[in-house]
Amino acid sequence: MPDPSFIPAFDFYQHCVVPWTLNFADTAGTVLLGALVGVACGWVGSYLLLQGLALLGDALSHTMLLGIVLAALLTGEVSGGPVFIGATAVGLIAVLAIERLHTGARVKEDAAMGIVFTSMFALAVVLLSLFAGRAHLDAQHALFGDITWALAVKSNFLGHEVPTDLLQMAGLVAAVGLLVRLFYKELLAMAFDREFAAVQGLRPQAFRYGMLAVLALTVVGAFNSVGAVLVVALLIVPAATARLLTQRLPGMLLLAGLVGAASSLIGFHLAYWLEVSTGGAMVTAACGLFAVTFLFGPSQGLATSAVRHVRLQSRMSQENVIRHMFKLKSRLPPTPVDRRLLRRELNMPWWTLGWAVWRLAGRNMLAIPGGTSNELQLTAAGEHAARRLDRAHRLWEAFLVDQVGVARDHVHPTAETIEHLLSEQLVERLDDLLGHPVTDPHGAPIPRSVIGDQGPGVFILSKMRIGDRGRVVGLIDGGVSIAESGALAATNEAGVTGAAARATAMIAALKIPLGQLLTVVDRNAGDESWSVELADGRTIDLPHRLTDHLLVQLLDEPSPEYGDVPSGPASAAN
Amino acid sequence: MTRPADDPPREPAVHPPPIEVHDLTVSYDKKPVLWNIDVAFPEGQIIGVLGPNGAGKSTLIKAIMGLLPIESGWVKINGRPLARERRAVGYVPQRESVDWDFPVTVADVVLMGVYGRLGLFRRPGRADREFCANCLEQVGMATYADRQISQLSGGQRQRVFLARALAQDSRIYLMDEPFAGVDAATEAAIIELLRAMKRQGRTLLVVHHDLQTAPEYFDSMLMLNMRLVAFGPTRDVFTTQVLHKTYGGRLTILSEAAEQVAGTRR
Numbered sequence: 003m004p005d006p007s008f009i010p011a012f013d014f015y016q017h018c019v020v021p022w023t024l025n026f027a028d029t030a031g032t033v034l035l036g037a038l039v040g041v042a043c044g045w046v047g048s049y050l051l052l053q054g055l056a057l058l059g060d061a062l063s064h065t066m067l068l069g070i071v072l073a074a075l076l077t078g079e080v081s082g083g084p085v086f087i088g089a090t091a092v093g094l095i096a097v098l099a100i101e102r103l104h105t106g107a108r109v110k111e112d113a114a115m116g117i118v119f120t121s122m123f124a125l126a127v128v129l130l131s132l133f134a135g136r137a138h139l140d141a142q143h144a145l146f147g148d149i150t151w152a153l154a155v156k157s158n159f160l161g162h163e164v165p166t167d168l169l170q171m172a173g174l175v176a177a178v179g180l181l182v183r184l185f186y187k188e189l190l191a192m193a194f195d196r197e198f199a200a201v202q203g204l205r206p207q208a209f210r211y212g213m214l215a216v217l218a219l220t221v222v223g224a225f226n227s228v229g230a231v232l233v234v235a236l237l238i239v240p241a242a243t244a245r246l247l248t249q250r251l252p253g254m255l256l257l258a259g260l261v262g263a264a265s266s267l268i269g270f271h272l273a274y275w276l277e278v279s280t281g282g283a284m285v286t287a288a289c290g291l292f293a294v295t296f297l298f299g300p301s302q303g304l305a306t307s308a309v310r311h312v313r314l315q316s317r318m319s320q321e322n323v324i325r326h327m328f329k330l331k332s333r334l335p336p337t338p339v340d341r342r343l344l345r346r347e348l349n350m351p352w353w354t355l356g357w358a359v360w361r362l363a364g365r366n367m368l369a370i371p372g373g374t375s376n377e378l379q380l381t382a383a384g385e386h387a388a389r390r391l392d393r394a395h396r397l398w399e400a401f402l403v404d405q406v407g408v409a410r411d412h413v414h415p416t417a418e419t420i421e422h423l424l425s426e427q428l429v430e431r432l433d434d435l436l437g438h439p440v441t442d443p444h445g446a447p448i449p450r451s452v453i454g455d456q457g458p459g460v461f462i463l464s465k466m467r468i469g470d471r472g473r474v475v476g477l478i479d480g481g482v483s484i485a486e487s488g489a490l491a492a493t494n495e496a497g498v499t500g501a502a503a504r505a506t507a508m509i510a511a512l513k514i515p516l517g518q519l520l521t522v523v524d525r526n527a528g529d530e531s532w533s534v535e536l537a538d539g540r541t542i543d544l545p546h547r548l549t550d551h552l553l554v555q556l557l558d559e560p561s562p563e564y565g566d567v568p569s570g571p572a573s574a575a576n
Numbered sequence: 577m578t579r580p581a582d583d584p585p586r587e588p589a590v591h592p593p594p595i596e597v598h599d600l601t602v603s604y605d606k607k608p609v610l611w612n613i614d615v616a617f618p619e620g621q622i623i624g625v626l627g628p629n630g631a632g633k634s635t636l637i638k639a640i641m642g643l644l645p646i647e648s649g650w651v652k653i654n655g656r657p658l659a660r661e662r663r664a665v666g667y668v669p670q671r672e673s674v675d676w677d678f679p680v681t682v683a684d685v686v687l688m689g690v691y692g693r694l695g696l697f698r699r700p701g702r703a704d705r706e707f708c709a710n711c712l713e714q715v716g717m718a719t720y721a722d723r724q725i726s727q728l729s730g731g732q733r734q735r736v737f738l739a740r741a742l743a744q745d746s747r748i749y750l751m752d753e754p755f756a757g758v759d760a761a762t763e764a765a766i767i768e769l770l771r772a773m774k775r776q777g778r779t780l781l782v783v784h785h786d787l788q789t790a791p792e793y794f795d796s797m798l799m800l801n802m803r804l805v806a807f808g809p810t811r812d813v814f815t816t817q818v819l820h821k822t823y824g825g826r827l828t829i830l831s832e833a834a835e836q837v838a839g840t841r842r
């Protein structure tokens with residue numbers, strides 16, 4: 003017995019390599035037997051779990067101890083045919099007794115299970131202690147198993163001495179695998195909707211008893227290696243782990259088997275290291291795998307979602323900082339902003355602000371000109387990102403007021419959150435839906451889109467703001483550029499359809515050549531037309547359905563990301 | 577044909593009714609909840625089953641489907657015992673009857689509708705999958721085929737059950753509250769679907785709770801309250817008098833009697 007106060011130091015070579023080199027046959031036998039038990043339990047357990055029968059697995063494994071003990075007392079053997087038959091028979095009797103108590107005597111199902119399994123288990127324990135020794139069976143082994151001991155009983159297989167338990171479990175795993183494959187649809191129908199399966203003549207009741215018989219066989223097969231108590235954990239834990247990882251039954255079966263097998267491998271080394279029972283260590287390993295999945299699983303893991311949450315919070319505070327600095331630009335002279343002012347106005351704790359500033363500086367969105375980190379300035383990239391956010395925020399407000407009918411003074415808080423979550427595409431769709439508004443419901447200007455519709459700095463005319471200057475570069479229809487070179491008047495030909503064709507015709511009539519310079523003078527709310535001034539001093543009105551198709555290369559575009567765009571006085575961001 | 581020519585034909589020459597219920601009594605724990613139901617449903621109709629909560633509507637449906645032990649009487653489908661006519665009957669259970677957290681997709685659930693006619697060992701093939709995709713399409717759920725079922729709303733779940741029933745491709749359908757908890761648009765879509773099924777000559781038995789819409793939906797009605805109150809064409813049955821008999825008043829005698837019956841049998 004190891005000294006309980008002493009946990010040996012873990013040494014990878016000593017505890018993970020040596021067992022394989024020193025005594026390969028025994029190590030491989032132990033791990034293989036455990037893995038076979040794990041796989042069989044994982045598969046059977048998956049079906050139990052899905053039907054809400056995990057407790058029944060528990061009940062049955064306990065009652066079967068009675069069958070095993072009875073068979074062992076009668077024959078003097080603890081494995082082989084009689085034990086299988088005895089345990090299976092007692093297991094089925096227990097199921098019938100539970101159902102009888104439940105439906106006949108109206109005892110609640112969980113209570114019925116409790117009554118049946120504890121009484122049969124108690125009887126088994128009494129018999130065990132009365133006749134211990136008569137059948138080479140003691141309570142310790144019966145409850146917790148002993149793999150080394152299980153491997154000691156050998157039988158002849160194709161001329162080789164092979165551990166009997168190994169043969170049994172291999173046969174069982176093969177049989178369960180085959181059954182699941184052959185009766186996949188019957189088992190699925192039974193597990194998902196027993197009444198519907200019955201209506202279709204799929205005999206769910208027969209398959210239910212079949213499943214319970216396989217459960218009995220699995221428990222008996224696992225009895226020598228992990229015992230009647232620990233087998234319950236192997237029925238439930240790998241299946242529950244797999245369920246956390248997948249939304250499909252085949253995937254669940256696969257993963258449950260894998261987790262069961264992995265528990266054996268990990269458990270063996272754990273046992274070797276700590277010098278404890280292999281069965282116990284195997285169950286501990288399975289529970290460990292469950293805990294890891296529970297915490298770090300991809301979709302529901304607690305730690306995973308905590309990390310996701312922290313990331314989102316961090317991004318939101320960074321975005322709040324740059325958007326606020328962008329808003330300050332219209333209020334304050336274009337000098338660096340004092341960090342304390344930001345803190346006060348954003349009402350942010352200093353550590354959050356500090357983290358956000360540090361991250362933003364790292365992402366080249368903020369510059370710290372003085373180096374003392376109290377003076378902050380938006381970089382061009384920062385301003386670019388801030389304009390995007392500001393646009394999303396204001397368009398969302400406009401959407402809530404115009405289309406959803408939310409009161410003007412109610413929209414700010416939701417927009418405050420949503421601005422961080424809307425995708426670029428969705429923002430542009432909102433813009434389109436709202437008819438490209440220039441001001442939000444509070445009267446503040448909505449920044450122009452920062453992504454071009456057709457390359458950098460190229461927008462449809464509808465998205466331009468009053469005062470914008472641009473050069474006509476083509477026509478666009480639903481993202482497809484129709485004409486990019488040559489006279490626009492020549493593009494009205496086969497292949498150009500619907501609205502775009504009409505736009506083409508109109509442009510031809512208006513005699514707007516490619517390369518025409520124009521300035522947006524006004525937007526007329528009434529008929530949704532745009533007044534533009536052409537280079538020759540003429541002012542013409544362009545209807546909305548035309549401006550939606552006319553591609554304009556913006557001049558004076560301030561964003562530095564479009565370096566090839568001629569920049570004018572508006573590029574104050576640098 | 578190995579049968580001698582002079583053997584009398586087993587089936588009567590006249591077309592038997594799709595569902596015939598004869599003197600049916602059903603009990604839970606020896607307490608009868610349906611008493612001596614006698615009815616034969618006509619073919620090619622949408623038939624409403626109405627009655628207050630606890631009237632035994634679900635019990636009747638389940639007894640016809642062979643899901644409950646019958647105390648006395650019998651049920652025949654197309655003139656034959658249910659066991660020999662399983663393919664002929666499709667079923668839409670109440671929505672709450674399954675675990676919607678089960679790890680299957682919408683398409684998987686609908687595919688279960690064809691399991692019955694595949695037989696042991698055979699797996700659904702490509703033709704079956706295409707057929708099921710078509711059924712999903714008919715209930716307007718094609719875009720949800722790969723969703724895990726826990727991500728569906730109540731109305732969508734109802735549609736998935738309907739698609740699964742369509743996949744059964746039966747002549748007779750028993751539906752337990754297909755309109756429960758769905759919005760007006762879904763209800764309209766469902767009744768349209770049921771009418772299309774009726775036009776194909778199918779017989780539909782539908783448990784329903786809304787008396788407003790009932791006369792518009794059903795060709796015939798079965799009024800139930802532990803016993804059969806009335807059965808017949810809607811215009812004959814859907815009268816104030818019958819409704820009063822079904823929903824109002826003097827039912828307590830039957831339930832009291834049931835309690836006493838249960839008492840003496842124990």
Ligand SMILES: Nc1ncnc2c1ncn2[C@@H]1O[C@H](COP(=O)(O)OP(=O)(O)OP(=O)(O)O)[C@@H](O)[C@H]1O
Binds near residue numbers: 604628631632633
């Ligand atoms: N499993 C059961 N065990 C015992 N009694 C039951 C069971 N199921 C139903 N009952 C009883 O049988 C009677 C009829 O139930 P049933 O579910 O058929 O009613 P229903 O007409 O479908 O009602 P609802 O409109 O509420 O769905 C009720 O009195 C109910 O209490």
Ligand SMILES: [Mg+2]
Binds near residue numbers: 635
């Ligand atoms: Mg009901």
